[in-house]
Amino acid sequence: MTVAREIDRNVEICGRPVLKTCYCDERQRRKNEKLCPEKKMKKVAPADEAQQTQTSVLCRALEQHVRQGDILRQLGVVFKVFLGGAAKRDKVISHKTKEIREQTIVQAYRQLKQDGFAIKDIRNIKPKHINHLIGVWQKNNLSVATMHSRLSILRVFCEWLGKSGMIPPAAKLLPEHQAKRSYVAEKDKSWTAHEIDPEQLIRQIQQFDLYVAMQLEVIQAFGLRRKEAICFKPWQVETPEGDAIRIYSGTKGGRPRMIPIDTPQKRAVIEAAKAFVPHKQAHIADPDKTLKQNIARFGYVMLRFGITKEASGATAHGLRHQYANDRFEEFTGNTTPVRGGDGRVDEAINEARYRVSEELGHSRIKITNSYYGKFQRQG
Structure with a gap:
């Protein structure tokens, strides 16, 4: 029996895309064509050709490790082929993002193995496995942000495997109170808000x-x-x-x-x-x-020196929050929402938000909500 070594993500059967795995043999291919004989296998769009080439290379490289049932070596092959690429291909991803992706994916497979799922080929991951992982996360009381982040990473991973669309948006997988991730600061994370004097603490750290x-x-x-x-x-x-x-x-x-x-x-x-x-x-x-x-x-x-959420409620990143809030107040003369401001918006307010966003290294004005709270929508 001939084993097809390519993943074609653009096969259509009766108008619906069908995901073919690397184990889709000649018999299955003929069965697919019989379901809709008038439909021919379409070639991928030029923009997707690079990804399909990478996926084909991945399939060939995985075969040896699949026979051995070595999950970690299989993941190593995937990371070597895909890990450096961003979900949006015009972006460069940092080493930290690569590390987080790798840790999340490896952790997911280890969790599945620990819970009795005998996966010998990483490409055999299915929706039931994702649902099981979500249940584990909820049982462990992970934050909404963490669950959304992990789902996003696993969604990208499934795309690498040729399973684009297997993991739907979080709103369809999580209960209503967890379906939407909030990027709005609810409290001031500045050091001063946690009764920490930055100058005094930095002088203490200088001694160490x-x-x-x-x-x-x-x-x-x-x-x-x-x-x-x-x-x-x-x-x-x-x-x-x-x-x-x-x-x-x-x-x-x-x-x-x-x-x-x-x-x-x-x-x-x-x-x-x-x-x-x-x-x-x-x-x-x-x-x-x-x-x-x-x-x-x-x-x-x-x-x-106790600059952790557990010890004092503050982190080193809180100095960056303090900079953002202080700069906004310097530019506008108004306090930010997390410091008791009314959150009203006008042209001058938006200009200040944009300037702060640029100084922080963000390109979107909306991201500043995560530093100083939610502003009212302009009517």
Whole structure:
């Protein structure tokens, strides 16, 4: 019996797409054609040709590991072929996103094996397996955001396997109260909102780790992400005019941005960072550590000083929230919704939201709701 080694995601039977797996043999192919003889197998659209080629390569590469029943090696093949690509192919994904995808997918298969599902071929994943995983997540009281994120990753994974459309939107899989993920901040996550004095705490951290303390100063002054602060090169980021910095190392999705140096505090932090590094090409992280080690060190220092949700309710990212809320109030003179503002919107408010969004490295004004709460819709 001949085993077809290609996945064709565009076969149609009586007008409906049919997903063919890599185990679809010649007999099944003839059966499909008999159901609707007037329909011929359509070729994929040019935009999908690259993905089909990748899927075909994947099928051939998987055969040996399928015979051995080695799930982890099969997943390794998939990750090698697909992991670097974004769901939207015009985007670059970060190493962190790759790591989260890999962990989520491996964890899903391990959970299924632990619960008695004898899957020897990763391509045999079915809707019943997804439903079982959702039940496990709900039993473990995972947050709505986590469940949505995992479903999104598994949906992309199924597309890699040629099973596009197998996992429907979360609204069709989760109960009503979990069907919609909220991106709106319900409370102020700033350090000051948790009665933490940033300057005082950073001075304490200086006695323990000068590098992490410098990184926190940069985060506070410019609203940077953790990785951006670790990769911060003070002599390299400043524009020739000296009125802004250009953030490009460690950015999310590789998206560079400009942040103005428009306050004395920002200028002081830049000068302090320049004096801190040993030479003009240096970053403000420990040069004797790798990026991964510096990130781990940052996390350890936060844990040691109680900057965690469990210990104080605040995280290092709370400094970025503080920057966003403070900048909005600086631009508008109004308080943000999470700080008691009325959330009314006008042209000046939207302009301020856009400016803050750009400084934070986001391209959408709506994402600022996750920092300072929900604004009213414009009528």
